[in-house]
Amino acid sequence: MTTLTPVLTRNWDQPDSFTLAGYEREGGYTALRKALAMEPDAIVQTVKDSGLRGRGGAGFPTGMKWGFLPPDSPNPRYLVVNADESEPGTCKDIPLMMANPHVLVEGVIISSFAIKSNHAFIYVRGEVLHVIRRLQQAVRDAYAAGYLGKDILGSGYDLELVVHTGAGAYICGEETALLDSLEGYRGQPRLKPPFPAVAGLYGGPTVINNVESIASVPSIVANGADWFTSMGTEKSAGFGIFSLSGHVTKPGQYEAPLGITLRELLDMAGGVRGGRKLKFWTPGGSSTPLFTEEHLDVPLDFESVGAAGSMLGTRALQIFDDTVCVVRAVLRWSEFYAHESCGKCTPCREGTYWYKQLLKRLEAGQGSEEDLDTLLDLSDNILGRSFCALGDGATSPVVSSIKLFRDEYIRHFEQGGCPFDPAKSTLWGGAAV
Amino acid sequence: MSEQLLKLEPPFRSTEPYDPETRERLDRDAKDILARYPQPRSALLPMLHLVQAEDGYVTGRGIDFCAETLGITPAQVTGVATFYTQYKREPVGDYHVGVCINTLCAVMGGDQIWNELSEHLGVGHDESTEDGTVSLERIECNAACDFAPVMTVNWEFFDNMTPEKAKRLVDDLRAGKQVLPSRGPNTLCTWKQASRVLAGFDDGLAHEGVQAGTESLRGLDLARERGWTAPAADTGRAAPDEPVKPEEITDPPPNEPGKPIGGDVKPGSQEGRNQ
Known part of the structure; x- marks a missing residue:
């Protein structure tokens, strides 16, 4: 049996967990002192040895990303933290920054020192006011304590850290769109290569990491790579925050080793609400193909979820019981992607618009079986044909739902309407068996 | 159709300039914002939040102010302002x-x-x-x-x-x-006060409110109940070279650690806070 492993969430039940005093009482900023006494390259090596993989969805090895920075570029280097958490279902970084912003700040300082950067940014989405206050305060307190600014703790190392607030655009979670936005432009993805490691912010070598990745660095430096690899699986090392939402008895944040299963997590969270049947779920947000009851025992690590036909993504486990119409769910996700498509690439801009039209018709029971083929054909024309992965993500719920629930789509137009009652799915719908 | 076309134009393209006092204050704030960035254009998003803190939405005079300050054209500012949903082209409620x-x-x-x-x-x-x-x-x-x-x-x-x-x-x-x-x-x-925080200015409220909602703590509570922890460190957690002394801590906890937040509000609960 897998058990929970609170590391990042360990102090969240302390009422002052977000203050400098509260963080230091739990051993905060000791890893920074250890790091400043190390060679920067040794820190990069430790993170490489830990096998830490990006916690923002793609799972790229963090240490390897750091290693891609060209050693001889004349331009300044930057660290940018992606705190633009907006993927539907994903809700781990926001509570982390609200309850424990200093672990992120400490991670930023250690990581910047490791990659020899003197200027770091946290790009946080704009719709989370209190989280922004907490981050800004944590940064101010870290400056006052001598953890940021000139000659940090007498080490001779300087670092400026700026909290930069976005303004409402899902696309800015894409790393190159984020850079454009941070430079003061419309947030639209750039063509890669060059990758940000070579030409990123202001054209300089840039590392962009997710909040949870950077927040994991202090514990790795403090406890060692072996400690980190003692959790998780061989290729998906360490712990991660699993976010359970939807039709589950106790939704919330569960920090566990990678490789835990949804069956285990559901057991901890009191099961599907009211003893109802699990119908479908997302392993890592709406951009990851849907799973069903059949996948309850798939280990939630990068390899196993991939082998089962989806992606681990951000461990955003959205649980839907058998009161939910899958066509309605997919329509709503498609409306989201159409709304958030930045419009730069035609396949994504037009494709998500078509999705919306077709799915609206299908959900209203006015479609035909031919529409399903059109949706699949359209998906082929979106997938892999744009600068970034937004369009790819949009195809995931569409294609996987047609594969898993074709009959339910057909029932809509056979019956001339949706066979489900949306009132039963609500929090107050009382949908007991 | 013509009504729709009219709606595309902001109803108050207020290009009437700010009065000198307001402009002076905005210039001071803009200077603060610009100082955060290696390149001035990066200041545009926070400056647009600042405009909303002043006018409630992105006004014509706000666009002109951003353009003048950053040395770019009003069209460039408008192009950015219309991309992001938090920037409003019409007044919103308080x-x-x-x-x-x-x-x-x-x-x-x-x-x-x-x-x-x-x-x-x-x-x-x-x-x-x-x-x-x-x-x-x-x-x-x-x-x-x-x-x-x-x-x-x-x-x-x-x-x-x-x-x-x-x-x-x-x-x-x-x-x-x-x-x-x-x-x-x-x-x-209010909306304007919130916009000022988004522009990066402190309103002194960071220490208020719960640290986490009930749902955020579900996993941790269960781990505590069942005695689950992450493995112990292989080398032991390094001790700081110079431990922080209590008198050096300038930031007192808002509540006594381990004790609930005062008042009759259950941390993280909606009940009692929205009556």
């Missing part, structure tokens, strides 16, 4: 209310909340009540899915909402009664 209608929240009741609330107020998406107190927006996923259905007021979290709570919330806002977010400070600031 309290801008968001209802999450992304899939999970919609299914959990967000759709019903939206329908009932919109009917109750008689306003639709991106529209304000006649008295200018409340405006409504259909918002996308706000990263609080474990608290679904979720609403926001001026970007503060209102968790685990119902149609009844939602209607009471806007009624209270319109009646001028105090309304408190589930996870936020002990006051609800």
